[in-house]
Amino acid sequence: MPKEVTDVICPFCGTLCDDLIITVSDDNKTILGVKNACAIGAEKFNHQRLPGRVKRPRMRQADGTYKEVTYDEAIDWTAKMLVKSRKTLMYGWASTSCQAMSIGHEIAEKCGGIVDNCATVCHGSSLIAIEDVGVPSCTLGEIKNRADCVIFWGCNPAHAHPRHMSRYSIFPRGFFTVKGHKGRKIYCVDCRYTDTAKCADKFIQVQQGFDYELLNAFRTAVRGEALPDTVGGVPKEKIYEIAESFKTARFGIIFFGMGLTHTMGRNHNIDIAINLTRDMNEYTKFAIMAMRGHWNVTGSGQVLGWQYGFPYAVDVSRRDQARHQTGETTSVDLLNRNEVEACFYIATDPGAHFPVDAMISSSRKPTVTIDPHINCTTEISDIHIPVAMVGVETGGCAYRMDNVPIETRKVVEPPEGMLTDEELLTKINKRVDELLAKGGA
Numbered sequence: 001m002p003k004e005v006t007d008v009i010c011p012f013c014g015t016l017c018d019d020l021i022i023t024v025s026d027d028n029k030t031i032l033g034v035k036n037a038c039a040i041g042a043e044k045f046n047h048q049r050l051p052g053r054v055k056r057p058r059m060r061q062a063d064g065t066y067k068e069v070t071y072d073e074a075i076d077w078t079a080k081m082l083v084k085s086r087k088t089l090m091y092g093w094a095s096t097s098c099q100a101m102s103i104g105h106e107i108a109e110k111c112g113g114i115v116d117n118c119a120t121v122c123h124g125s126s127l128i129a130i131e132d133v134g135v136p137s138c139t140l141g142e143i144k145n146r147a148d149c150v151i152f153w154g155c156n157p158a159h160a161h162p163r164h165m166s167r168y169s170i171f172p173r174g175f176f177t178v179k180g181h182k183g184r185k186i187y188c189v190d191c192r193y194t195d196t197a198k199c200a201d202k203f204i205q206v207q208q209g210f211d212y213e214l215l216n217a218f219r220t221a222v223r224g225e226a227l228p229d230t231v232g233g234v235p236k237e238k239i240y241e242i243a244e245s246f247k248t249a250r251f252g253i254i255f256f257g258m259g260l261t262h263t264m265g266r267n268h269n270i271d272i273a274i275n276l277t278r279d280m281n282e283y284t285k286f287a288i289m290a291m292r293g294h295w296n297v298t299g300s301g302q303v304l305g306w307q308y309g310f311p312y313a314v315d316v317s318r319r320d321q322a323r324h325q326t327g328e329t330t331s332v333d334l335l336n337r338n339e340v341e342a343c344f345y346i347a348t349d350p351g352a353h354f355p356v357d358a359m360i361s362s363s364r365k366p367t368v369t370i371d372p373h374i375n376c377t378t379e380i381s382d383i384h385i386p387v388a389m390v391g392v393e394t395g396g397c398a399y400r401m402d403n404v405p406i407e408t409r410k411v412v413e414p415p416e417g418m419l420t421d422e423e424l425l426t427k428i429n430k431r432v433d434e435l436l437a438k439g440g441a
């Protein structure tokens with residue numbers, strides 16, 4: 001008889017919805033149905049039974065084809081690559097567990113690597129701003145229960161975090177928000193009219209690249225000082241009116257996305273958004289939160305943060321110290337400058353996201369990709385090592401976008417003989433130890 005597993009965590013986006021119901025076959029091997037997830041979350045679970053899923057490591061041959069190898073062979077090849085290379089880029093980590101990350105960092109310390117995560121191409125600038133000026137934030141639970149003024153700035157959760165609005169930010173009824181959507185004022189600031197804008201009470205169309213100026217104008221308007229006639233394409237009357245309505249809110253929240261982090265100004269956009277939030281706390285309660293994308297990219301920042309003091313792009317190639325410098329230790333810059341000798345990708349797909357020049361540079365180096373499925377990066381790697389899907393076929397700790405740690409659940413058994421990220425990294429770590437004890441690869 002098929003059975004239902006309840007309270008399953010969705011391992012797709014930073015919302016980490018925790019109310020999924022998954023129907024599994026009686027032998028505990030196949031997912032038969034997914035309830036409560038959005039379309040992208042459900043797809044993640046459905047990929048567990050993808051026809052043609054790779055179940056054993058594959059090594060690229062001289063003619064470009066792939067040959068199946070054993071896990072032991074793949075582990076030996078990977079450990080030798082790590083030990084031989086003086087500087088290995090160890091990039092990814094956003095879709096695996098915090099436990100796996102900490103084993104990976106141990107390997108990086110022994111072999112002299114650079115550990116970087118997906119923040120390097122998304123919210124890295126937010127993390128720089130937070131290091132500079134701090135962050136007045138809160139949990140998603142507080143937003144559900146208290147927020148009556150919700151601002152989406154440069155983000156589009158209707159597409160990127162589809163259940164965010166129904167679980168936390170727009171529609172749910174909470175302890176102090178009993179009217180749900182009717183009791184909240186929703187603002188959307190974007191240069192385009194997005195699907196999130198359709199749900200907003202007010203859409204503020206900012207001229208592309210003028211977010212900093214508009215945020216600065218809101219700070220000015222909140223203080224009641226003079227503004228020019230328009231700022232970033234928005235008339236001053238509208239800015240004053242909205243600034244006044246922010247002040248009368250009981251609890252306001254600014255959610256921001258890549259529209260702020262990856263437009264002109266970058267970390268300074270976040271810096272001033274945080275300062276606007278801080279100003280608002282002179283009048284009412286206000287908080288700010290980054291819309292983190294990959295489901296455990298926040299966790300990677302947390303683990304790196306408590307181990308080394310930097311949330312991404314951490315260079316431990318000198319063994320005795322950890323360094324971080326945006327532009328110097330960040331993945332794309334390292335690849336563009338041809339500064340690493342090997343690439344180790346795990347739980348990510350830089351082939352789909354990095355600039356083409358960086359991936360051309362990567363494709364010329366010994367490369368290992370650890371991922372449950374075939375993706376753009378596996379196809380330019382020397383070895384692709386498939387692993388169990390974290391949050392589906394094995395559990396592990398993940399951090400939600402509000403920095404709340406949540407233990408993900410194992411729902412079904414992985415394919416027979418397939419290793420989890422933790423098991424694989426533990427074996428690579430052990431092989432690295434053996435090679436180093438012998439004096440090298």
Ligand code: SF4
Binds near residue numbers: 015164
């Ligand atoms: S909103 Fe995100 S976490 Fe929730 S079900 Fe959809 S993909 Fe999964």
